[in-house]
Amino acid sequence: MSYNKTVKVKIGALYIGGGEKIAVQSMCTAKTSDIDKTCSQISELEKAGCDIVRVSVLDEADAAAIKQIKSKIKLPLVADIHFSASLAVSAIENGCDKIRINPGNIGGADNVKKVADCIKAHKISVRVGVNTGSIEKEFLEKYGKNEISLVESALKSVALLENFGVNDIVISVKASDVPLTVKAYRLLSRKTCYPLHIGVTEAGTEQMAVVKSSAALGALLLDGIGDTLRVSITGDPVKEVTAAKNILRAVGKDNDYVNVISCPTCGRCQWQSMALAEKVGEYVSGCAKPLKIAVMGCVVNGPGEAKDCDLGIAGTHDYCVIFKNGEIIKRVSVENAEKEFFKELDGLIR
Numbered sequence: 350m351s352y353n354k355t356v357k358v359k360i361g362a363l364y365i366g367g368g369e370k371i372a373v374q375s376m377c378t379a380k381t382s383d384i385d386k387t388c389s390q391i392s393e394l395e396k397a398g399c400d401i402v403r404v405s406v407l408d409e410a411d412a413a414a415i416k417q418i419k420s421k422i423k424l425p426l427v428a429d430i431h432f433s434a435s436l437a438v439s440a441i442e443n444g445c446d447k448i449r450i451n452p453g454n455i456g457g458a459d460n461v462k463k464v465a466d467c468i469k470a471h472k473i474s475v476r477v478g479v480n481t482g483s484i485e486k487e488f489l490e491k492y493g494k495n496e497i498s499l500v501e502s503a504l505k506s507v508a509l510l511e512n513f514g515v516n517d518i519v520i521s522v523k524a525s526d527v528p529l530t531v532k533a534y535r536l537l538s539r540k541t542c543y544p545l546h547i548g549v550t551e552a553g554t555e556q557m558a559v560v561k562s563s564a565a566l567g568a569l570l571l572d573g574i575g576d577t578l579r580v581s582i583t584g585d586p587v588k589e590v591t592a593a594k595n596i597l598r599a600v601g602k603d604n605d606y607v608n609v610i611s612c613p614t615c616g617r618c619q620w621q622s623m624a625l626a627e628k629v630g631e632y633v634s635g636c637a638k639p640l641k642i643a644v645m646g647c648v649v650n651g652p653g654e655a656k657d658c659d660l661g662i663a664g665t666h667d668y669c670v671i672f673k674n675g676e677i678i679k680r681v682s683v684e685n686a687e688k689e690f691f692k693e694l695d696g697l698i699r
């Protein structure tokens with residue numbers, strides 16, 4: 350099945366779509382009008398690798414805070430607004446780089462026009478975000494709650510904005526159900542060229558949210574669908590960014606990192622390979638070099654299974670071998686293994 354290529358849309362200084370790097374998004378949990386807390390959360394998200402940050406705008410104080418927040422941060426800022434055209438206008442006038450609305454709940458065509466005119470005047474972009482909880486009634490009645498009603502509802506909102514001359518649009522059609530999310534984006538991707546913001550909504554607490562998001566976003570990204578993504582986790586948003594980056598890496602959409610390969614170990618393992626794998630993983634976590642490093646449980650299978658690694662180690666009960674590209678370069682005692690391995694690792698990553 351082939352899916353449409355997307356066009357580029359600008360969000361602050363960043364472009365998404367049209368083959369640009371897939372951008373990682375997250376959302377602040379602080380009240381937006383608490384400017385210090387919001388900015389410190391944004392700074393944590395940026396350090397973790399977030400590319401775009403979203404804040405919710407519930408009242409005029411939140412909309413007004415956007416001006417100060419923008420002056421203190423570098424990341425593109427998205428304002429998330431429901432039900433109020435005047436808050437959307439205020440958020441835009443205060444300098445947000447993109448707004449997220451559902452035109453279906455912003456209060457009729459006049460209000461949509463008011464927001465659309467403001468979007469155009471300030472040359473910003475907009476995400477039309479429809480999820481299973483906000484499908485328009487006419488489509489729910491016609492199709493039930495499924496991928497067709499999600500997509501039709503989103504496309505109707507898009508058409509409304511297009512009628513008022515807005516073209517810098519990003520679309521999302523999220524569900525909390527993984528198969529429905531995948532079906533909806535696949536359908537949408539055949540019907541539009543706007544960039545797609547992908548994610549599973551209300552995905553749950555950390556472990557299940559990561560599993561659901563990996564399943565849905567992994568399938569979509571491997572299809573070539575998705576220009577920006579958010580992993581929704583009930584918890585610290587920094588974890589969302591880490592999970593999103595790991596999903597991109599797992600599906601080969603981000604290769605600028607150190608990939609640590611380690612075996613699960615079995616009865617053949619007679620040294621502390623698990624502990625070393627953990628230490629190596631932490632040590633290289635911030636390094637942006639495309640390297641493959643292996644920590645394997647035994648010399649019987651380790652070097653062979655990790656032949657394609659830039660550097661690897663495998664052990665027995667009394668010695669370890671360090672290898673590069675499948676060739677053993679050193680044999681060291683188990684006691685010295687960690688020190689010797691980190692020496693070689695430093696040579697590669699520094």
Ligand code: SF4
Pocket residue numbers: 612613614615616617618645646647648649650651654
């Ligand atoms: S590399 Fe060795 S220790 Fe690790 S799983 Fe394979 S056989 Fe077991």
